[in-house]
Amino acid sequence: MIDRIHEAVRARGESEGDGDARTDGGTATVADDDAGSFFGSVSRDFLGSLPFWLPPFALMGFFVYGAIGWNFALSLVNVQQFNQPNYSQLDFDQYLRAFGDPSFISAAQNTAVLLVAFTLACLVVGLLVAILVDRHVRFENTFRTIYLLPMSLSFVVTAQFWLWLYNFDNGLVNVVTQALGLGRYKWISNPELALGAVVFALIWQFSGYAMVVYLAGLRAIPDEHYEAARVDGASTLKMYWRVIVPQLKGATISASVVLMVFALKAFDFLYALAGGFFPPKGTDILSTMMVRQAFSAGNRSYAAAIGIMLFLLAIAIVAPYLTYQYRRGEL
Amino acid sequence: MAELVLDGVTKHFDDDGDRIVAVDDASIDIEDGEFLVLVGPSGCGKSTTLRMVAGLETVSGGELRLDGTDISDRAPADRDVAMVFQSYALYPHMTVRENMAFGLEESTDMADDVIDERVSETAEMMGIEELLERKPRELSGGQQQRVALGRAIVRDPEVFLMDEPLSNLDAKLRSTMRTELQRLQENLGVTTVYVTHDQTEAMTMGDRIAILNDGRLQQVATPLEAYHAPANEFVAGFLGEPSMNFFDASVEDGSLITDQFTYPLSEDTLDDLGGADDVRLGVRPEDIELVEKPVGDHDYAVTVDVVEPLGDENNVYLEFDLDTEGEGAGRTFTAAVDGTHPVAAGDELGARIPESAIHIFDVDSGVALHNRERDPDEQVIPQ
Numbered sequence: 141m142i143d144r145i146h147e148a149v150r151a152r153g154e155s156e157g158d159g160d161a162r163t164d165g166g167t168a169t170v171a172d173d174d175a176g177s178f179f180g181s182v183s184r185d186f187l188g189s190l191p192f193w194l195p196p197f198a199l200m201g202f203f204v205y206g207a208i209g210w211n212f213a214l215s216l217v218n219v220q221q222f223n224q225p226n227y228s229q230l231d232f233d234q235y236l237r238a239f240g241d242p243s244f245i246s247a248a249q250n251t252a253v254l255l256v257a258f259t260l261a262c263l264v265v266g267l268l269v270a271i272l273v274d275r276h277v278r279f280e281n282t283f284r285t286i287y288l289l290p291m292s293l294s295f296v297v298t299a300q301f302w303l304w305l306y307n308f309d310n311g312l313v314n315v316v317t318q319a320l321g322l323g324r325y326k327w328i329s330n331p332e333l334a335l336g337a338v339v340f341a342l343i344w345q346f347s348g349y350a351m352v353v354y355l356a357g358l359r360a361i362p363d364e365h366y367e368a369a370r371v372d373g374a375s376t377l378k379m380y381w382r383v384i385v386p387q388l389k390g391a392t393i394s395a396s397v398v399l400m401v402f403a404l405k406a407f408d409f410l411y412a413l414a415g416g417f418f419p420p421k422g423t424d425i426l427s428t429m430m431v432r433q434a435f436s437a438g439n440r441s442y443a444a445a446i447g448i449m450l451f452l453l454a455i456a457i458v459a460p461y462l463t464y465q466y467r468r469g470e471l
Numbered sequence: 472m473a474e475l476v477l478d479g480v481t482k483h484f485d486d487d488g489d490r491i492v493a494v495d496d497a498s499i500d501i502e503d504g505e506f507l508v509l510v511g512p513s514g515c516g517k518s519t520t521l522r523m524v525a526g527l528e529t530v531s532g533g534e535l536r537l538d539g540t541d542i543s544d545r546a547p548a549d550r551d552v553a554m555v556f557q558s559y560a561l562y563p564h565m566t567v568r569e570n571m572a573f574g575l576e577e578s579t580d581m582a583d584d585v586i587d588e589r590v591s592e593t594a595e596m597m598g599i600e601e602l603l604e605r606k607p608r609e610l611s612g613g614q615q616q617r618v619a620l621g622r623a624i625v626r627d628p629e630v631f632l633m634d635e636p637l638s639n640l641d642a643k644l645r646s647t648m649r650t651e652l653q654r655l656q657e658n659l660g661v662t663t664v665y666v667t668h669d670q671t672e673a674m675t676m677g678d679r680i681a682i683l684n685d686g687r688l689q690q691v692a693t694p695l696e697a698y699h700a701p702a703n704e705f706v707a708g709f710l711g712e713p714s715m716n717f718f719d720a721s722v723e724d725g726s727l728i729t730d731q732f733t734y735p736l737s738e739d740t741l742d743d744l745g746g747a748d749d750v751r752l753g754v755r756p757e758d759i760e761l762v763e764k765p766v767g768d769h770d771y772a773v774t775v776d777v778v779e780p781l782g783d784e785n786n787v788y789l790e791f792d793l794d795t796e797g798e799g800a801g802r803t804f805t806a807a808v809d810g811t812h813p814v815a816a817g818d819e820l821g822a823r824i825p826e827s828a829i830h831i832f833d834v835d836s837g838v839a840l841h842n843r844e845r846d847p848d849e850q851v852i853p854q
Contacts, residue, residue, distance in 0.1 A: 368556060370546075
């Protein structure tokens with residue numbers, strides 16, 4: 141996702157301010173020519189670079205931004221099934237409908253909970269594991285691979301794993317809770333537990349990613365900072381809390397943006413895990429609701445409106461990050 | 472204030488079963504208020520020694536005593552030492568004030584306002600009070616250096632440990648800071664162990680210098696003593712720039728025979744050799760005199776190969792005029808002469824090696840058998 145945004149920004153940067161991306165000294169020429177007549181102005185640099193940026197620019201523009209625009213247009217009309225939309229009357233009825241729909245409110249709430257709980261828990265678990273791995277333990281690389289491995293598995297596969305683990309009769313989770321005298325639980329079908337179970341499974345899959353990001357951040361901190369803190373009399377806990385963790389601000393920001401954007405579009409895992417329930421109780425988030433409305437209920441316009449709102453949420457998360465990166469000159 | 476004693480301190484690392492000795496049986500008594508410089512080439516174990524004193528490395532053998540108390544097994548926090556790192560190791564997310572206060576906050580129970588006052592006082596003394604609210608990245612290298620020093624000073628420790636603190640500064644600033652650091656240490660009177668590979672710092676800053684090589688302590692002495700009366704060939708060659716000239720020689724009939732020349736020795740010098748047959752003759756470049764024509768026993772006909780003018784003095788590379796194309800042909804040695812001395816490449820001159828200035832070392836052990844005569848008032852300012 142982030143990559144796609146980077147690409148998009150890059151593509152746009154190239155088309156609009158074609159001086160910025162140039163490093164071959166062509167900038168001044170382009171600026172001067174633009175001020176003069178247009179036809180004489182299309183510089184050789186511009187024409188020469190055309191074959192390189194135009195195809196991806198056109199493809200991105202059509203398939204990504206064109207599709208988003210089309211989706212937006214669709215959300216302004218009311219079209220059921222695969223009927224021909226009538227664009228003569230445009231309104232925001234679908235959005236108003238969403239705010240009056242209890243299942244939309246509950247899906248939005250679930251999305252928010254998933255967004256916050258999942259991101260925070262992943263960051264905390266990832267940070268702790270990264271610190272442990274960074275303390276020059278034996279088999280460090282092996283541990284790192286083990287923690288990161290869940291990331292490489294398909295969500296459909298891991299969802300199936302967790303379905304078995306959460307199985308009421310003989311799932312490992314219930315076997316353990318029963319052995320501990322806590323009894324059995326309907327982890328997936330009980331609406332009160334389902335979201336927690338999903339968040340737990342997702343943490344298992346994603347904390348490895350947070351760990352890798354944090355580990356890179358930790359590796360960038362010079363050993364002298366640890367040593368200076370020790371000579372300064374700080375305990376291990378204080379050393380991490382006051383000297384090391386504050387220096388991981390950049391890693392925290394970039395990891396949380398990726399995790400939050402993932403949480404917004406965590407469709408496949410939830411669909412594979414709880415897709416059997418119509419509608420899923422307790423685990424319905426905006427993306428699963430959108431797919432259900434579009435392809436099961438046939439409310440294409442309603443689904444499009446939900447999609448646009450999800451898109452705006454993603455922008456709201458990514459935009460501040462990109463601005464921050466841009467200000468720091470890292471973009 | 473404290474006296475720091477290294478008693479047979481040893482450090483070895485295990486590298487896949489191989490034992491690598493980093494510091495081997497180093498014993499140094501550092502007096503209260505003394506400025507001791509640990510000097511040696513890269514990898515000689517000087518930093519490891521310092522880190523053992525700081526508690527950042529465990530001590531494999533021997534004992535570290537601070538005022539008579541064994542501190543070898545204490546955590547760094549319980550040693551009452553402050554360290555200045557080569558990279559300064561300022562915490563980038565904290566302001567200068569927070570950086571300086573951190574050690575006091577973590578190692579003492581002082582109230583916040585007391586800490587604040589002490590930080591301000593120290594900052595004033597260091598001339599960095601305007602920088603207190605800035606972050607380290609907003610400071611120049613020299614300012615960061617000052618903050619790093621201030622951070623150590625504010626803690627008022629028993630011992631300062633400094634690991635090449637000036638090596639990241641440019642040459643001009645380095646010499647200013649050198650003087651300033653010396654003055655500070657004198658005023659504060661805190662026992663200081665200073666690690667450097669720069670022999671100028673070693674010679675000019677320390678009350679005493681300890682020269683290390685391959686993890687072994689070579690000599691602990693005042694700078695001038697180490698310069699004029701080196702304990703062995705390593706010390707002689709390490710101190711001084713350009714470094715001492717060495718010639719392999721055998722002792723025959725009261726003379727040193729080298730591939731290039733024969734050097735007659737006096738009875739006194741011969742006595743010092745104690746019957747050794749194979750020795751190494753050493754003479755410092757500044758002790759070689761250039762004369763118009765070789766006349767005396769210790770004068771040799773030479774040709775000037777290259778002249779390096781440094782302004783105040785010239786480094787002159789000389790080649791012996793040999794009759795035959797023997798083994799020693801083409802061998803150059805260095806003389807440092809006054810900058811106003813007219814000398815050019817190709818000049819044919821005489822080089823005088825005064826017997827009062829020669830050092831003789833044992834070839835196998837490197838131990839000094841004979842050192843130069845010393846005028847006790849003599850001052851040497853090395854490059």
